[in-house]
Amino acid sequence: MLETKDILETINMIDNENLDVRTITMGISLIDCIDPDIDRACDKIYDKICRYAKDLVKTGEDITREYGIPIINKRISVTPIAIVAGVCQTQKILKFAKALDRAADTLGVNFIGGYSALVEKGFAAGDYALIESIPEALAVTERVCSSVNIGSTKAGINMDAVRMMGKAVVDTAKLTADNNCIGAAKLVTFCNAVQDNPFMAGAFHGVGEADCVINVGVSGPGVVRAALEKANCQDITEVADLVKKTAFKITRMGQLVAQQASQRLSVPFGIVDLSLAPTPAVGDSVAHILEEMGLEICGCHGTTAALALLNDAVKKGGVMASSHVGGLSGAFIPVSEDHGMINAVNQGALDITKLEAMTAVCSVGLDMLVIPGDVTPETVSAIIADEAAIGMVNSKTTAVRVIPAIGRKAGDELNFGGLLGSGPVMELRKGDPERFVNLGGRIPAPLQSLKN
Amino acid sequence: MKAVITVLGKDSVGILSKVSTACAEVGANIIEVTQSVLQDMFAMIMLAEIDNTSVPFDELSKKLDKLGEDNNLKIHVMHEDIFNSMHKI
Numbered sequence: 112m113l114e115t116k117d118i119l120e121t122i123n124m125i126d127n128e129n130l131d132v133r134t135i136t137m138g139i140s141l142i143d144c145i146d147p148d149i150d151r152a153c154d155k156i157y158d159k160i161c162r163y164a165k166d167l168v169k170t171g172e173d174i175t176r177e178y179g180i181p182i183i184n185k186r187i188s189v190t191p192i193a194i195v196a197g198v199c200q201t202q203k204i205l206k207f208a209k210a211l212d213r214a215a216d217t218l219g220v221n222f223i224g225g226y227s228a229l230v231e232k233g234f235a236a237g238d239y240a241l242i243e244s245i246p247e248a249l250a251v252t253e254r255v256c257s258s259v260n261i262g263s264t265k266a267g268i269n270m271d272a273v274r275m276m277g278k279a280v281v282d283t284a285k286l287t288a289d290n291n292c293i294g295a296a297k298l299v300t301f302c303n304a305v306q307d308n309p310f311m312a313g314a315f316h317g318v319g320e321a322d323c324v325i326n327v328g329v330s331g332p333g334v335v336r337a338a339l340e341k342a343n344c345q346d347i348t349e350v351a352d353l354v355k356k357t358a359f360k361i362t363r364m365g366q367l368v369a370q371q372a373s374q375r376l377s378v379p380f381g382i383v384d385l386s387l388a389p390t391p392a393v394g395d396s397v398a399h400i401l402e403e404m405g406l407e408i409c410g411c412h413g414t415t416a417a418l419a420l421l422n423d424a425v426k427k428g429g430v431m432a433s434s435h436v437g438g439l440s441g442a443f444i445p446v447s448e449d450h451g452m453i454n455a456v457n458q459g460a461l462d463i464t465k466l467e468a469m470t471a472v473c474s475v476g477l478d479m480l481v482i483p484g485d486v487t488p489e490t491v492s493a494i495i496a497d498e499a500a501i502g503m504v505n506s507k508t509t510a511v512r513v514i515p516a517i518g519r520k521a522g523d524e525l526n527f528g529g530l531l532g533s534g535p536v537m538e539l540r541k542g543d544p545e546r547f548v549n550l551g552g553r554i555p556a557p558l559q560s561l562k563n
Numbered sequence: 564m565k566a567v568i569t570v571l572g573k574d575s576v577g578i579l580s581k582v583s584t585a586c587a588e589v590g591a592n593i594i595e596v597t598q599s600v601l602q603d604m605f606a607m608i609m610l611a612e613i614d615n616t617s618v619p620f621d622e623l624s625k626k627l628d629k630l631g632e633d634n635n636l637k638i639h640v641m642h643e644d645i646f647n648s649m650h651k652i
Contacts, residue, residue: 176620
């Protein structure tokens with residue numbers, strides 16, 4: 112028989128502590144849509160996505176109703192478009208972005224990811240054209256997300272791609288300047304990108320994946336914070352244990368949803384990504400978990416250690432709860448999407464250097480950072496190179512999603528609304544990295560890549 | 564399948580009767596009931612067999628939601644699997 116306290120605990124988590132499944136993401140391979148004629152390829156892509164995902168949103172809603180678990184987003188990820196575009200007899204590949212956007216609109220999903228290229232070691236056919244088309248693609252579409260992998264532990268860092276991405280980020284912000292530079296919030300630059308990530312904006316369907324797969328991203332920073340608050344732990348090992356137990360419960364819920372979605376859609380279950388993904392809602396903050404551990408404010412000394420413990424305990428708790436764990440799995444630290452992070456920046460406790468240190472131990476990287484609008488493409492490239500280096504050396508995923516706030520300077524604010532939140536414009540380091548960035552070439556893979 | 568119906572709120576006369584009547588109206592068979600007072604709250608938990616109800620799960624849930632609103636109670640109807648998966652290994 113079910114225990115009363117367990118039932119009430121679950122209901123309390125959902126009602127008061129923002130427990131939810133953040134996303135059900137259907138990964139769809141577009142390999143069989145490749146066609147030298149771009150119009151024919153776009154038609155095939157649109158048809159395949161609409162055919163495979165026609166019941167995705169409805170299934171998500173059905174599960175929400177039946178189980179009482181809020182499923183916030185239903186999304187789609189596809190094979191990196193650069194691969195599909197490689198055979199097209201044109202460099203003008205914007206049509207792919209429009210086809211993806213149209214499919215997302217038809218299906219009612221809020222984001223579709225995979226306007227992507229994997230160029231960690233070099234550029235293949237389609238890669239240049241894709242990266243160069245990113246600013247316009249993100250400006251003319253509403254739901255398309257783009258990501259580019261520019262480095263890996265195995266391959267090193269492609270500095271030519273890093274240089275291109277700095278420019279792409281700034282140009283994207285400029286092209287969407289009249290809409291809060293929102294385009295840049297849909298663009299991620301990765302090192303060690305994972306192929307089964309269900310979270311946007313960095314989701315794409317890797318080439319090693321099956322034809323179609325269901326990946327689920329759970330969330331629940333509010334639940335972890337509330338558990339810590341109630342327990343009033345006196346020892347840091349107790350904190351780690353409590354986070355593990357809570358992560359276990361959250362992930363079990365994600366696993367249940369993933370299994371149900373996979374069964375109902377007759378699509379294989381891929382992975383559960385057990386990430387703590389904050390939202391701007393009060394009480395749904397990763398920063399507040401760190402503060403609950405005893406830090407006066409997120410960003411003060413001790414933050415990196417607390418985050419390392421959190422990130423590790425989340426993984427340990429979640430890994431037993433799901434048959435397949437994947438994606439990014441850990442704690443996200445997106446600034447504009449996290450009430451506590453925004454507060455820490457406004458109080459002067461959290462700056463870009465501390466965030467960079469935190470990305471060495473969190474699950475992703477510099478995420479949803481609003482930076483001054485007059486930033487040079489070279490500086491953005493250098494930020495990307497720094498993050499990629501942390502990822503490459505530590506054999507972990509790192510990413511950069513910064514938003515140059517065109518026309519604004521440090522201390523101003525940019526408001527995106529919705530899940531993306533709002534962010535204070537943060538000051539960058541002094542000095543010009545232009546000559547370094549423009550050297551180009553490839554940073555060699557580190558010694559730890561030689562594991563064989 | 565079984566649904567877990569939880570009723571939370573201030574104690575008052577006839578809560579059990581109102582909820583069980585609503586269940587009976589749609590053919591949901593209550594197989595277990597527990598109730599307790601937890602943190603000054605009245606908490607009742609029912610396990611109901613809902614395979615043969617005359618309305619879909621969704622409507623049962625809405626009906627009880629409405630009943631809850633009218634009586635100043637919070638009523639949730641959820642699939643039992645969510646509790647089993649979260650709290651049992």
